[in-house]
Amino acid sequence: VLALCVGFRRLGDYNATAGAAGPAITRWPSDAKLHRDVVRATLVIALHPQCACSQASVAELARVVARAGRPLQVYALAVIPDGVNEAEWEKTALIRHAAEIPGVQLVIDHGGTEARRFGAQTSGLASLYAPDGRLLFRGGITGSRGHAGDNSGEDALLAALKGKPPEVGQSPVFGCALFAEAAPGQDLRIQLSPRGNGGAK
């Protein structure tokens, strides 16, 4: 019984432990190679091609695109670390699934240069920018590590897309570290704004 309690506790802790949030880039990076849409909102999601947890983020991304209710520019950044078999990493199941989502533009980001410009350190980080370059939302769109389904991050992103003040402006990101030097993550649940008091940060 003790082994089961410890096992489920550790599994639960792992699933609830968010990755490094990284610095919030509150305006569209001036040196970004990605093209910001000046008419529609632009969503940038950084993905580690081998991250099993990010399958849930891609699944939620598909739901967000389907439920956005307005035109949206979406970039999926496939962050390929240096020193790996790039051809293999560019064709993982995760990257293929992301590319298959209608309206999603896949961008191979060798070395993660572009991802760093958006402050991404954890796979699954989604950043939503307004046509004027303001950051509307930043965070993960899954409820826990590798778990698809309703979650507050996705709700906040959809609210921001519809022009409403999001209930949670920054949600924890559950996924693999994009870079080897990324600091260990911390549980960001305690940092989340309670319902109704949140706003874009």
Place this chain on the structure above:
Amino acid sequence: MSAIEVNLARPADSVPANVTARGRELFESHLQSQRRRTDQLFTLLLIVQWIAGIVVALVISPRAWQGAISHPHIHLYAALFLGGAIIALPVGLGICAPGQTATRYIITIGQILFSSLLIHLMGGRIETHFHVFGSLAFLAAYRDWRVLVVASLLVGIDHFARGIFWPQSVYGVLTGAQWRWLEHVGWVAFEDVFLILLIQQSLHEMRGIADRQAELEQAKAQVEAANSAKSAFVANVSHEIRTPLSAIMGYTDLLALTEPGPDDYADFLRTVRRNSEHMLSILNDVLDMSKVEAGRMTIESVPCSPIEVVQEVANLMRPRTQEKGLELRVVAEPSVPSRIVTDATRLRQVLMNLTSNAIKFTDTGGVELHLRTEAAGGGREALAVDVIDTGIGLSSEQLGRLFNAFTQADDSTTRRFGGTGLGLAISKRLAELMGGTIKAQSTAGLGSRFTLWLPLTPDTLPHPDVSEPALPATAVAMAPG
């Protein structure tokens, strides 16, 4: 009522107690066997699930990454070790103690915990939640609604606790999920209701099948006993016929091959005659029984005097009682009607058999034929003729099979007293054909009382125009043996 219910349902009071007890025993045995098999199936399932969990972890989340660096994913460890810990005790019990109550409940808990692990390993996919519903359906194979309650309680407690302490993990929201566990548990309960109904129906059918099996077992035993009794009967009859036949052949040889004197000549012929009559009596019994069993025995209904019939029987039997030094008494109470409507020949045959048996099994004391009337319920009366002896008596076990055809009290009775064992069976059938019955009471070593009842209904009582007054005397005859 369904066809199954029609086939299986039977009033409990129409089934003998020993068959009911055997039915219960078979039901418990079948249920236990079913639960043992289910334990073994779950043991196999748990092992398969464990392997499947490892495969799922290897396929979906083999490694966790940090840039280009990776290490085995925690899901792999969870599938291997946590999964192993979940199934260890249930599998151990399933192998070592299948069918035990504790095994059933431990397996139930293990199965639901494995659902939780699989949901984790599959990334919380909604489809994986169907594993819970599938598990509940499989758990119903135990035919024990309590295991469903335990499983559902586990699901309810898990969702309730998560709703309170970590709603986002299961409901995807941060707040306002305190009551959503009710919705989730409600769907589980929805399935439980139908599964429990099916369990109850299944148990009902299992009980019915066990009862039928118990009845078939008893019927088989009866058929085998009857077959055995008939074999013994054939042997008895053969023996009974061979003895007088041997005597007849012996004496006819003496008549043919020697020159006996006049006295011997007459004595030999009487012996041949007596043995022939004995053989005829045996064959008559066999024929009577065959007629009764074939339903071809006919009963006449003519007025007769029961007292006269009893007196005739006593007169015919008196030489035998005198030979054994027994007292033979005939007593008739004043209430006995002077005439009844029945088959006098068959009545005489029945009383002859009862009295003959009484004399045969009595060595000291006497035999009494006692006529009386008795209330038969519903305002009616019955004529009762008791044949009371002071003979060897019968045990309760012997009494139980006394009226079965081809069966005597036991084999030693046949060896000691002879006879085919048909007499009482024929007598009882004849009594029933006359609308009455025969019952026996006995105490081993003290004697027996066989009572023939014949109903005194308007059909059996003669019409007033032809009736005669009853005899005033109480004692009709009291003759020493």
